[in-house]
Amino acid sequence: MTRFYWVLAAVAVVGMIVVGYGLSGGGSAATEPVDLAGVEEDMGALISLAQGITLGDENAPLTIAEFGDYQCPGCREFSLGVKPQLDFAFVQKGLVKFVFYDFPLISIHAHAFLAARASRCALDQGKYWEYHEALFTNQSRWAGMSEVVGTFVGYAGEVGMDEDEFGTCLRSDKYADVVTANMRLAMELGLTGTPTVMVSQGQGMARRVQRYDFPSIQAVVEEMLAQGGN
Amino acid sequence: MTADLRPPANRMAIALLSLAGAFVAFYLFAHALGWTGPIVCGVGDCATVQASSYAKVGPIPVAAIGLAGYMFLLGMALLGLQPAYAASRVVSGALVAASSVALAFSAYLTYLEAAVIHAWCQWCVVSAILVVLIFLFSLPEVGRLRQSPARGHP
Numbered sequence: 200m201t202r203f204y205w206v207l208a209a210v211a212v213v214g215m216i217v218v219g220y221g222l223s224g225g226g227s228a229a230t231e232p233v234d235l236a237g238v239e240e241d242m243g244a245l246i247s248l249a250q251g252i253t254l255g256d257e258n259a260p261l262t263i264a265e266f267g268d269y270q271c272p273g274c275r276e277f278s279l280g281v282k283p284q285l286d287f288a289f290v291q292k293g294l295v296k297f298v299f300y301d302f303p304l305i306s307i308h309a310h311a312f313l314a315a316r317a318s319r320c321a322l323d324q325g326k327y328w329e330y331h332e333a334l335f336t337n338q339s340r341w342a343g344m345s346e347v348v349g350t351f352v353g354y355a356g357e358v359g360m361d362e363d364e365f366g367t368c369l370r371s372d373k374y375a376d377v378v379t380a381n382m383r384l385a386m387e388l389g390l391t392g393t394p395t396v397m398v399s400q401g402q403g404m405a406r407r408v409q410r411y412d413f414p415s416i417q418a419v420v421e422e423m424l425a426q427g428g429n
Numbered sequence: 430m431t432a433d434l435r436p437p438a439n440r441m442a443i444a445l446l447s448l449a450g451a452f453v454a455f456y457l458f459a460h461a462l463g464w465t466g467p468i469v470c471g472v473g474d475c476a477t478v479q480a481s482s483y484a485k486v487g488p489i490p491v492a493a494i495g496l497a498g499y500m501f502l503l504g505m506a507l508l509g510l511q512p513a514y515a516a517s518r519v520v521s522g523a524l525v526a527a528s529s530v531a532l533a534f535s536a537y538l539t540y541l542e543a544a545v546i547h548a549w550c551q552w553c554v555v556s557a558i559l560v561v562l563i564f565l566f567s568l569p570e571v572g573r574l575r576q577s578p579a580r581g582h583p
Contacts, residue, residue, distance in 0.1 A: 203441045203510075210445055214452030218459070220469070231479065306481070309548065 228348050229372035230313045231305060232379040239383045249380035251298035252318075252327055255290035261400055261423055263295050263416065266302040266385045268393040269314035269334045270342050277394045277411050278335045284413045289420055299331065301381035302393050310347050313369070315378040317351045320368035321360060329358040398423060436510045439566040443524060444506035446566070450559040451499035453552050457492035461485075478550035483541050491538065495556060498531050502563060521570040528560070528567035535560040 238244045251264060263285060267274040282297065289295035301318070303311030314334055321330030333354045334341075341347045348369060355365035368374075385395070398419050399405035406423070408416050460479060469475075478484065484491055505527065509520040535557045542549050 203436070203444075207445060207448060210448050214449060218452050218456045 229375035233375045249384040251300040255296035256293045259296040261295045266395040270308035270311040274394045275335045302385040319374035440509045442566040447503035454495035461490035472551040475550040521573045528564040532564040
């Protein structure tokens with residue numbers, strides 16, 4: 200009987216060690232939303248935390264905002280097909296700034312949250328847009344994988360980043376709060392799918408573009424520019 | 430004929446397995462409460478499972494239900510190891526009932542992972558295995574229940 204209690208104590212010690220390791224974080228990559236400790240209750244604080252990534256002139260009269268998911272095929276189509284046209288037609292001319300917000304649809308896309316965090320890690324090394332494009336270009340390769348951390352680190356190397364620094368960022372929970380805040384913001388705006396494209400002027404109301412093809416967005420942008428966006 | 434006073438080995442096994450299960454459930458419960466960093470998940474896709482709507486029953490995390498169940502089984506098994514409760518029908522009945530409910534609940538959760546969520550969580554699989562073993566070790570209690578109640582025991 201005494202031996203039983205010794206075994207029971209041994210199981211307890213092993214259990215405490217394993218759980219203690221888990222509670223300390225375990226060094227694995229954050230792949231899901233985190234608790235924002237009430238930030239989501241305050242819209243101003245949520246917007247402040249959920250910073251989109253801007254391409255183009257910060258002072259451009261119009262803003263095109265995309266809420267996107269790196270594992271969404273439609274977002275890939277938009278990013279590789281439509282965004283370059285918007286960039287050439289409006290962003291490079293200083294008429295529009297493009298802002299990307301993360302909206303990982305975690306219920307259907309297992310790696311979307313991690314991909315969004317990865318893109319934020321790329322921002323640390325000034326390679327956000329290069330990495331953004333790399334994720335979408337290679338989407339069909341990594342989307343079906345069961346484990347993508349190593350693959351994402353590999354893409355970082357391909358676009359010229361320090362893989363060790365990138366890997367350290369990715370294998371932590373860095374930016375999990377920022378990506379979570381992006382998601383919460385999209386939900387607060389009532390968005391349900393990706394890509395969602397909106398055009399706004401200054402601090403005015405954003406106008407949602409129902410279709411995400413270039414002519415549809417071009418029509419809205421030109422109309423808003425004609426109405427006084429310079 | 431004298432009564433067998435040796436502590437029932439199956440109850441020792443249930444106690445050990447329940448303690449291990451309690452740690453698994455506690456870890457998932459701690460994660461559900463936000464006490465942990467990223468969930469440690471070497472095999473499978475724990476994040477998808479834990480983020481699914483099936484990770485809670487109403488406002489209660491499934492892990493909390495599991496923790497309560499394991500603690501109950503642990504308590505009953507340890508109680509059943511005390512000489513005074515060695516022939517207790519209450520202990521036998523509680524072990525059979527709790528392990529049966531745990532088995533059914535665990536089977537339902539495993540079905541959800543396989544057919545609905547389409548993702549596996551290594552901790553849930555470990556818990557399911559522990560529950561199956563606990564159920565198997567509880568089967569001798571059915572025989573004890575069928576025996577006539579010992580005098581002096583409930």
